[in-house]
Amino acid sequence: MTEYEMTARLGTVISTDKGPNVLEFSFVLEGGPKEIIARRGEFVSVVTDNGIVIARVQDLLRTNRYYQHAEAVREYQSRGEPLRAIFPTDRWQYTIAKTRVLGLWVENRTARPYFAVSPGAVVRRIDEDTLSAFLKLDNKEGLHLGNLAYHNLEFTPSINRLLSKHLAILAMSGAGKSYFISVLLEEIISRKKEQGRLSVVVVDVHGEYTYLKDIKPKDLGLSDNEFQVEHIRASHIQIPVQSLAAETISSLVADMSSIQVRDLRRVISEMRGTMKDGYTLADIVTHVRENETISKNTREALIGWLINLDDTRLFGKSSVPDVKSIVKPGKITLIDLSDFISLKKKQIVVAHLASELLYLRRRNEIPPVLLILEEAHQFCPESRHELALPKSRIETIAREGRKFHALLCLISQRPVKLSTTVLSQCSNQAILRCTNPYDLEHIGRSSEGIDRSSLDAITTLEIGEALFVGETVSVPTFVKIRQRKYEPDGLALSLTEAVKKADK
């Protein structure tokens, strides 16, 4: 007997109207009538001469002959004598597990299933090494993000599989998206140079990740110089005015006419020629004011817009911080937008960052970079009515970035509101608990790998449980995200705690 054949038996394949066929089979569970030895969602296996058939339990059905006839049940009910008092009903209860075949494992490789298992075949628990290899996990160099539901197996996707083709994290509020990001960042930051270190820029809308900079490197098993987290407040960011074309300025203010854009373009191109050291918005205002060739109305309108833009205090002569200096291998840079109330200001910063990252990465002036964007629907919404400056840049990264390793990780609690162009470019999705039917339908439509039964299971996920679909794993997989190694101080208070604290 091989080691595999000794793995625990779960049951025996039965012959039904529908199967076994290539994609489905059912089996009767072993064990006592009330024992639960296989659970919905669990992976199981059938060893055959042509390889190991790997399947997943889709549903469990309990039957009992004694209770098949409603009339008989009713009869004993009215007599006041439960059936089980008279007959050995328990002995006749058994469970049928319905499974869906996921693949065939032959000579350490996946093959497409091409035959049906035989009725009478033994169904076994899957052995963890086979499952890990089948799912394409990497238990040496992979990122340890959690554990597989129902199996004693760490979920360790490789960085290539998880991140190289953009990742979307979708779930309702409070489901554990940001917590998952913290775990992901812990894993990325703990990587050694020889494993390959990614640089990460996090757009931290609520300032939730600031605590990362307080981690003591040794808590993550790192030396002081291996640990690099930089926290940048958005209010300290300065976007160089020189980088703004007339069209960009026009997209920052609504309703600029094409004639006005053309006049502004002329002014800017003159200034670019003469003011090599950079200039401010106030300088443009002066030039517009002095330019007699522009009509008085246009001048006034342009000046008004430019002054408004200057009031955001986001623009200056030079770029602060220098994007080249914040994107370094193994470094995490937190762009903390929590100071800003205005959505427009947040959008301006994200648009600037996205275009800089794309531009510099294209020219290979910065290392491969992952841009993590919380509240992604605010920056690349589906709706055309919502003005969103960064949308076109993010869509460009989504479409073209993977070729030169400018990668996206988008997080959203309203998938319906997120641009479908962007969502469909995310080859990987981690979906946590989500109960809104519109969002679920949208997720189902935008993600190819997801079947009806997985979609239904999303509503039943607990906080911190995720379904991974796409290239990360070979088949959709449910994962319990692990605990953080490092907990921020002053965790969010519950309502009662906050009320008590305020009432002291």
Ligand SMILES: Nc1ncnc2c1ncn2[C@@H]1O[C@H](COP(=O)(O)OP(=O)(O)OP(=O)(O)O)[C@@H](O)[C@H]1O
């Ligand atoms: N994997 C996990 N293990 C333990 N606790 C978790 C896990 N995931 C989430 N939680 C708990 O749930 C809380 C909410 O999670 P989180 O802040 O990540 O939600 P979210 O999806 O980002 O919500 P929002 O959309 O409102 O930002 C966390 O503060 C934490 O207490």
Ligand SMILES: [Mg+2]
């Ligand atoms: Mg969050």
